[in-house]
Amino acid sequence: MSLPLPRDLARALAFFLAPLLLAPLALAQQSGAASPPPPAQGATKPLPVFEIPQSGVEFQTGDTWGQNGQTFRLYGIQSCIRGTTFTNPAGAKLDCGEASIAYLAALIRDTKPRCTAVAQTASPPLIYTVCAAHVGANTLDLGTVMVTQGFAFAATDANGKPVNLQYAVAEGEAQKAKRGLWIARDLPHPTAILNKALRDAERAQ
Template structure:
C-alpha cells in the first residue's frame, strides 16, 4: 500500500542520514566507542551466509519480516508495528499500524538494495542484520527503520531492549515525533507484546 494512503510521508532516503548520524552520536556517548553505525551484535553461534535482498520478488509479512525464495528472514532486534492495530494519521483517519510499517520497509528495500548477514535460525525463520548501501554511505537497515519511526527496538519479556543502540534511536524518534510517533494513539508494539506475555504467564 502506498505510504500516502496511510497518511505518512516517506521522503527521500538520503534525508534520513543526518538524523541517523545524530542518533548514532547519542549511542556513542552512551557507551559505543568504535564510531561505527549501530549494527545489532551477532549471537556467538553466527556462521550463516551473507545475501542480498532483491528489489522485486519479496513477500513482506510484517515491517521486519520477509520471504525471498523459500526462506523467511527477520531483522534481528527490530520490532515493527503489529498488523491489526491502528493509529490515527495526520488527517485524523485511523489506519493499520502494521501496514504502515510494511509500506515503509518495502519502500526502503526497493530503494536501498540491502545486503544482509544471517545470524541464527529459529524454527523456519532466519534472523539477520542488513546494511543499506547508498553512494558511499553504509547504514544499518534497522537503524533507519527505527530512527525514522516506522519500527521499534525489540525488547525481552521484561521490557529490556535486545540492542541498546536501537533503544537510543527509538528514544530519539519518539522525542522528535518522527514517523508513527507523530500519532497521538500509537499502539506501541513492545508494550502490547509484553502485556500479552505477562497475561500468558
C-alpha cells in the same frame, strides 16, 4: 477459559519470543566474539550472506519477509503489528502494521540492502539477520534506519531490556522528534502489546 489470540498477534508473539532465546548469542557477536553463533539444532544449511531481491519478496510484517522459500527477520527491532491502528494528522485511522511494511518495502527498493544472517531458529523456521543499506555514498544499518525514522521500535527481552541498546537510543530520539509513526498520539506501541499478550498467556496457563 482462555481465548485464542488474533492471528497476526499470535504470529507476532511467536516472533517476539524467538529473539529472547537468541539474544545472548547475537549480543556476544556484537561485542566482538570471534565466531558467529551456531545455527539452531536441526538446521542443516549454513547461515548465508545475501541480497534482498527487488521482486519475489513477501512482506509478512515491517521486520519480517520471505524470499526463496525462507523467512527472514531483522534482528533487534520490532515493527508495528498488523491490525493495530493509529490516527494520522488528517484524522484518518490507518493500519500501523501496514505502515511499517510500506516503509520497509520502500527502503529495500531504494537502498538494495545486503544482509548477513546472525542466527537461525528451527521452530518456527526463521533466520535473524542484520542488513546494510546503501544511501548515496553511505552504508547504514537497515534496522537503525527503520527505528530512527519512526517506523519500527527496539525489541526487548522478557525483562523489558532492549536487545540492542543502540536501537533503544534511536527509538528515544525518534519519539522526541515525533518522526514517522510517533506523530500519532494513539500509537499502538508493539512491545507493550506483545508484553501484555505474553503476560495474559502465562496467566491463562
